[in-house]
Amino acid sequence: MSFVHLPKLTWRHLTTLTLALVGGWAFHLLHLPLAWMLGAMCATMLAALLELPVVARTRPMRPPFAAILGVTLGATFRPSALPQGQSLAVLLIAITVSTLLCGFAGYQYLRRIAKFDPITAYFAAMPAGLQEMALQGGQAGGDERRIALIHACRVSLLVLVVPLTYGLIYHIDSQKTPLMTRTASDIASGDWLWLAALIVVGWGVARKLDMPNAPMIGPLLLSASVHLLGWTEASPPHILIVIAQVVIGSALGSNFVETRWAVLWQSLRHGLVLVPILCGVCLSVAIVAASLVGQSFGVVFLTLAPGGTTEMSLIALALHADVALVVSSQLIRILLVNLGATSLFRLRQTRRGSS
Numbered sequence: 001m002s003f004v005h006l007p008k009l010t011w012r013h014l015t016t017l018t019l020a021l022v023g024g025w026a027f028h029l030l031h032l033p034l035a036w037m038l039g040a041m042c043a044t045m046l047a048a049l050l051e052l053p054v055v056a057r058t059r060p061m062r063p064p065f066a067a068i069l070g071v072t073l074g075a076t077f078r079p080s081a082l083p084q085g086q087s088l089a090v091l092l093i094a095i096t097v098s099t100l101l102c103g104f105a106g107y108q109y110l111r112r113i114a115k116f117d118p119i120t121a122y123f124a125a126m127p128a129g130l131q132e133m134a135l136q137g138g139q140a141g142g143d144e145r146r147i148a149l150i151h152a153c154r155v156s157l158l159v160l161v162v163p164l165t166y167g168l169i170y171h172i173d174s175q176k177t178p179l180m181t182r183t184a185s186d187i188a189s190g191d192w193l194w195l196a197a198l199i200v201v202g203w204g205v206a207r208k209l210d211m212p213n214a215p216m217i218g219p220l221l222l223s224a225s226v227h228l229l230g231w232t233e234a235s236p237p238h239i240l241i242v243i244a245q246v247v248i249g250s251a252l253g254s255n256f257v258e259t260r261w262a263v264l265w266q267s268l269r270h271g272l273v274l275v276p277i278l279c280g281v282c283l284s285v286a287i288v289a290a291s292l293v294g295q296s297f298g299v300v301f302l303t304l305a306p307g308g309t310t311e312m313s314l315i316a317l318a319l320h321a322d323v324a325l326v327v328s329s330q331l332i333r334i335l336l337v338n339l340g341a342t343s344l345f346r347l348r349q350t351r352r353g354s355s
Contacts, residue, residue, distance in 0.1 A: 012056035019043045019055070020250035024242070033167035034159075034318040036242050037311070040249025041159060048256040049264070059251040063215035065244035066310055067199045068236055070216040072244075073313050074198070074223025075235035076323035087293045091303065091325075094289035095332050098304045101281045102127045103337070106274055110150070114270050117142065122345060124150040127278065127306030128337035130255075132212045140345060149263065152255040153271030154278070158307035159252065161275070163315050166298065184237040191234035198223045198234075212338045216310050217331065224324070248310060278306045295322065303329030 023043025027035035047055045106125030110116045116124065123137030130151040138144030187195075199219050206218025226232055236244075256264060282304040290297040299321045305312050309330045316326035 010056060012054060013058060013061070015054040016044055016047070016056050016058055016250055016254060017246070019047055020058075020246050020253070024246050024249065033163040034245070034315055036245035037249035037252075037314060038159065038163060040246045041156065041253040044250045044253030045156065045256055046253075048254055048259075055254060055257055057251075057254045057257050058247060059254065061247055062251040063203075064199075065247040066213070066216035067203050067219045068240050068244045069248065069310055069314065070202065070218065070220035071195055071198045071223045072236050072241055073317065073323060073327050074220045074225075075227055075233070076317070076327070077224040077227045078324065087295075090289055090292040091300075091329060092332065094285050094293075094300070095304060095329055096336065098282050098285040099127060099306075099333050099336050101285070102278045102306050103341075105277050105281055109274055109277060110270065113273075116146070119345075120146055123147050123341070126337050126341045127154075128334055128341065129213055129308060130155065132338055133341070136341065146263075146267065148255070149259065149267035150271060150274070152252070153267050154275055154306065155308045155311060156252055156255070157271055157275045158279075158305060159311045159315070162302075162305060162307065162312075163318060166315070170298070182235065182237050184239060187234065187237055191232065194226075194232045194234040195236060198226070212334060213309060217334075220327065220331075224327075245314065248314075252311075282306065295325070299325065302326045304333070306333075309334050 020040035020043055023039035023041075024036035025039065027039030027042075032038060044055060044058075103126050106127070107121050110121035110125050111118060114121070119137060119140050119142035123133045123140065123142050124147045126133050130148055133151055134144050134148040137147040202219035202222035203215050204218070205222070206214035211217050282301055286297055286301040286304055290300045293300060299316075302312060302316050302321055303326050307315075309327075312330050313323065313327045315321075316323045
């Protein structure tokens with residue numbers, strides 16, 4: 001695949017992945033929800049914060065493994081799993097309202113309290129992907145590094161808190177998820193071809209269309225489509241899902257490599273305030289929407305939660321939630337922000353310039 005550009009592996013990358021694997025294994029032994037990703041994230045984050053010289057950023061290694069997770073999440077789609085009629089309309093309204101309120105509340109905090117400049121505050125407040133918002137914010141004249149750190153703190157804190165909270169409340173064993181029990185020997189040769197085609201074609205088309213998070217969203221949408229049509233029931237084996245979670249977790253944790261403590265503490269401090277604000281907004285909307293949608297409050301909150309699409313979808317998979325509903329809702333949220341954030345910013349700047 002010519003569009004796959006893996007970084008040159010160094011011994012630091014290998015030690016980082018080893019630390020991530022050990023962390024994931026430790027959390028797995030403790031039967032914690034989303035053990036492999038959460039453990040990998042915590043281990044690499046701790047090593048990064050301690051400034052150990054054996055840690056390197058593994059985010060450039062993320063795309064192929066995000067593609068594996070995209071196909072996995074797409075395999076959960078069935079016609080009966082998607083909301084219809086009134087439930088769909090209510091959910092779309094809830095996603096739109098919570099996204100707008102999260103962006104507004106986040107901006108007000110970062111601008112008024114944290115004293116960020118307007119551009120940095122705007123793009124750091126948007127509940128979307130780290131890479132997309134940091135890039136767009138940097139191009140608009142904001143502090144790209146600060147935007148990236150705020151988003152990294154937001155996603156990391158949500159990934160840490162949400163699955164542990166759900167695990168304590170619902171007593172769920174994430175290792176018993178059906179998709180986490182398939183072995184490589186359970187998959188027919190024809191299904192392996194399906195999986196490879198879904199990754200290559202989905203990723204390639206998404207990249208051509210310049211989709212946000214193309215490595216994950218492209219294979220996810222294509223996988224969802226063929227599973228909804230009933231063309232295949234193929235999904236990756238357990239071992240590939242585990243490896244993908246370890247790499248994704250290490251990428252989250254290693255975001256903090258080579259970050260000065262003063263800058264990191266400022267971002268983490270604001271993240272500790274910002275995340276409860278965003279969760280409060282989503283909790284409020286979820287309480288109202290849950291009864292109207294006909295879903296449990298816990299599932300509706302996951303559809304609105306302002307974490308990364310990949311991370312929130314994996315949490316849904318680990319917690320036996322309605323994965324197709326959570327994935328589709330998170331995709332709508334991300335598309336809303338990515339399509340609307342820059343347009344709204346430009347409109348705002350134009351009006352200011354003309355006044």
